[in-house]
Amino acid sequence: MNTRPLIASAGAAITLLALAGCVPNSPAGGDTAAITVDSTTDDCVVSATTATSGTLTFSVTNSGDQVTEFYLLADDGLRIVGEVENVGPGISRDLVVQAQPGDYFTVCKPGMVGDGVGRASFSVTGDKVELAGDVQDQVDAAAANYVAYVKDQVGQLVVGTQTFVDAYVSDTPAPGGESAADLYAITRANYERIEPVAESFGDLDPAIDFREADVPPEDEWTGWHRIEKDLFPPTAEENGGTEYVPLTADERTYYADKLVADTQLLYDAVNDPEYTVTIDAISNGAIGLLEEVASGKITGEEEIWSHTDLWDFQANLEGARVAYEGVRDIVETKDPELVTTIDDRFASLESTLAEYGSLDEGFVYYDELSTDQVKQLADGVSALSEPLSRLTATLVG
Incomplete structure (x- = not known):
């Protein structure tokens, strides 16, 4: 795993x-x-x-x-x-x-x-x-290290995705004994950590990660969430009153092959010798990942069939932390109070989320959370999002 x-x-x-x-x-x-x-x-x-x-x-x-x-x-x-x-x-x-x-x-x-x-x-x-060295040296180092991180995550995603789809198509356990359903959330973590990068490549994120509700009627729905629905089939009530029809073996193979191919395109894109990132893209990536949590994970809409939203939440939070840490020392010279606040609120939200599990051991499924528990997590996201939203302006100002 x-x-x-x-x-x-x-x-x-x-x-x-x-x-x-x-x-x-x-x-x-x-x-x-x-x-x-x-x-x-x-x-x-x-x-x-x-x-x-x-x-x-x-x-x-x-x-x-x-x-x-x-x-x-x-x-x-x-x-x-x-x-x-x-x-x-x-x-x-x-x-x-x-x-x-x-x-x-x-x-x-x-x-x-x-x-x-x-x-x-x-x-x-x-x-x-x-x-x-001067600030430019730090900027160059931060960019080089973040690109290396992105390449590492996508490289792991390529291998993990292949293992996942092999188990899905064959309907047999992976070499480690995990079923495709077991592998679903943990494999996606590599993608969720660097999602803003995938979004920067135009059609790749829609092909890989669009939810059913986000797909225009004229477009084909593919990617992780198409397979998610088949792995965790909804009841008729959950499916707009229509009984869900499982994918055929050929359809499973089609969507699995498409996911592997699109993931390979993402790998090729970040490994292009010309690929780089700007310092503001790194900090905006941290901000964007918290926005992902606020707009999809904390509402339970991202993983509507599997209810594995807290796995995504954790991965988004880890990705935001990595991006923030890459520019933290530069920001600290400009606004040490902002850095202290962000540090504290990251730690607080990480601690709150840890009450519900971990990527290693698994999390509580989202539909098992109480209203008060969801509010506690949402409050933590809001508390971190406010100072984090000032990161880029401070960094480049």
Whole structure:
């Protein structure tokens, strides 16, 4: 099952300095040699699990038979704070970062798709490092790291979607024993974390994620929610008084293949060498994800058949947190009070949502929530949305 650790705190920040081959070995904190990484077919062996704050060099060697990537992730297990990609078999490349004290994860990704292998904890001790460079350096680093994050999420989505549709079409459990219904909500999390990116590519989001109520009469309804309705068939009363007719085997295959193809188009788009993001797009993405929660998840309209809205809620919240964290240090220099308020309200909403479950263990189904519980969640969303709505103006002002 494609799960990731949930966001626990704002965490430590790290600034990417270089992502290039043939980078001279810089001292890892007070050490004299680079931290070596051996990426194999099924493991990611890192020579150290701790380092001292400052300049760290990870020397990555690919001992496998597929092109690979190496990531240094923040404490939430989501934010990519440094990566080196396209490391061919038998090749070595270096990742150089300025590391602040805190907890991180290391992971390799043979084939450059999926969850990766050999994920392990990595900690940095010592004093906070004063980062060199001007605001433009921070802007460039934030954009590079967010693009890396988007590519990672979509890469996982490609693999997860294929596993999901295989189980759906065959009506048999996936290799991990999960049914298509079990995989539905957790696989969608990768999409929900970066939904504003998909929306930026015109027709892709409508094809992948439109609800039945959003589709114009003249358009074909495809994507996740078309399959959702078939997996969680409504009663006649829930279906406008009409008995729901399950899809045929050929129809299942058609919609499954269409979802896989459209997801691949999204993957191709974010992996285009020309793809990038602006700093305001990152912050607006954070704002947009909270708007997604307010307009669809908190109303129970997004997952009207499966009632898995809280899974989407969590993923949207995680994606908003990642986008916000990417620009947080820049905003803090301009309006530290705004950052404090956003930090506090993120933590409060995350705590409230955690009362109802997690992506790892599952959530309460939305139709099981009381009116008071829905109001509690809605109030938390509203409390965060107000200061977050000021993020972009502060960032670029």
